Amino acid sequence: MDRRLFLKALTASACSAAAHPMMTTVTLAGSGGSAPLGDHRLVVVVLRGAMDGLDVVRPTGDALFAGYRPTLSPADGPDLTGYFSLNPLLSGLMPLWQAGQLGFVHATSTPYRDQRSHFDGQDILEAGTGLDVPDGAVRDGWLNRMLQAVPGLTAQTAFAIGTESAPVLYGPAPVSNWQPDLRLDLSSQSRLLLEHVYHDDPLFRDAAAEALMLTERLDRSAMESGMAGPKPDEGRLAEIDKLVDFAAARLREETRVAAFSLNGWDTHRNQAGGITAPLRRLERVVLRMAEQLGPQIWGKTVVLAMTEFGRTVAENGSKGTDHGTGGAMLMAGGALRGGRVLGAWPGLEEAALYDRRDLLPTTDVRAWAAWAMRGLYGFDRSLLETGIFPGLSMGDDPGLLI
Secondary structure, three states, rough: HHHHHHHHHHHHHHHOOOOOOOOEEEEEEEEEOOOOOOOEEEEEEOOOOOOOHHEEEEEEOOHHHHHHHOOOOOOOOOOOOOOEEEEEEHHHHHHHHHHHOOOEEEEEOOOOOOOHHHHHHHHHHHHHHOOOOOOOOOOOOHHHHHOOOOOOOOEEEEEEEOOOOOOHHHHHHHEEEOOOOOOOOOHHHHHHHHEEEEHHHHHHHHHHHHHHHHHHHHHHHHHHOOOOOOOOHHHHHHHHHHHHHHHHHHHOOOOOEEEEOEEEOOOOOOHHHHHHHHHHHHHHHHHHHHHHHHHHHHEEEEEEEEEEOEEOOOOOOOOOOOOOOEEEEEEEEEEEEOOOEEOOOOOOOOOEEEEOOOOOOEEEHHHHHHHHHHHHHHHOOHHHHHHHHOOOOOOOOOOOOO
8 A cells, every 4th residue: 555645645635635545546548549458348446454254244154154153144145056145235136146147156256365455465466466566566466467468559538637657557657546525434343443553653644634523524514504414325325326327328439448446344242233324335335336337338348347366165253254265256247157157166064274263265266357358359369368367277168257
């Protein structure tokens, strides 16, 4: 995490979103006048904070699961496969599942292991590197390296305040940024995390405290004047709509790649409540993207939603889950061969867990992204395994696309 960018984000007008991972930025890449990427669209959503894949796609067919989670992840969601069920907060996605336009990968991860740092995990996820790549050797994101392999690419015009790309799209290839105006609207848990991260750094701690104070002052003024806005979650959904509508409008034209982030997935405490808003926002992104693109463009689109690592199999004493390893990935789109939970399932027996605490990763999350890009744009496998994802072995073709 670049603290200079964080400070800039906190001090920008109305706390506009910039590089801070708790905020949202849309980054778009155009295909150029000659459309070198063809007619397919790729949307990458980074789920910051380590989404609990076991709460999203629940292995409720395994009797051990309920024992690990006596208060979390009950078997009350729609059935997916007879073994896996979907979190009921994502029930609105079931028509896409039934149409074969929604799928999941379970027990997947980047090569990152053991340290379980959000910042390091996100860096590795967005750089797309393996652990055998020297630290600092790769400065650009894997989506940008994909674009560097496309001749004749041009970027669209910048549409908002700030020029920083999402890290996954950072690099020499031309991209554009658009950022909606956002206030620093954090949950109580996110505020605690912010205070913890910057506790020993007075400069950044004070900047964060000032930004929060200004936001609270604006909220009080609005309430006193009778012009209070929507409730926090409604306001966040409205911002999601603004974000998706902008991205979809560009994707209906010459843009072929979009990337943005959704935050709030760090659920150490009261996960049943804390994961509610992030799941609603994720559902909203997928459904609204499908709606705004329309059947024709949606039919040429793949959405990949991925996170830096999973969470512990067992719930903790605060009815939450801690940083883990293997996680889940969501895929959607009319170009997807969905209706499947992909990946080799390792099981939940204690001996099968990673470090006897985490879901064991059986696939590399980069491989799924690589196969999606190969299917959408026809990239050579050797380029994907060496140039775009250094050190990756893609394995067998999973047949992601129709």
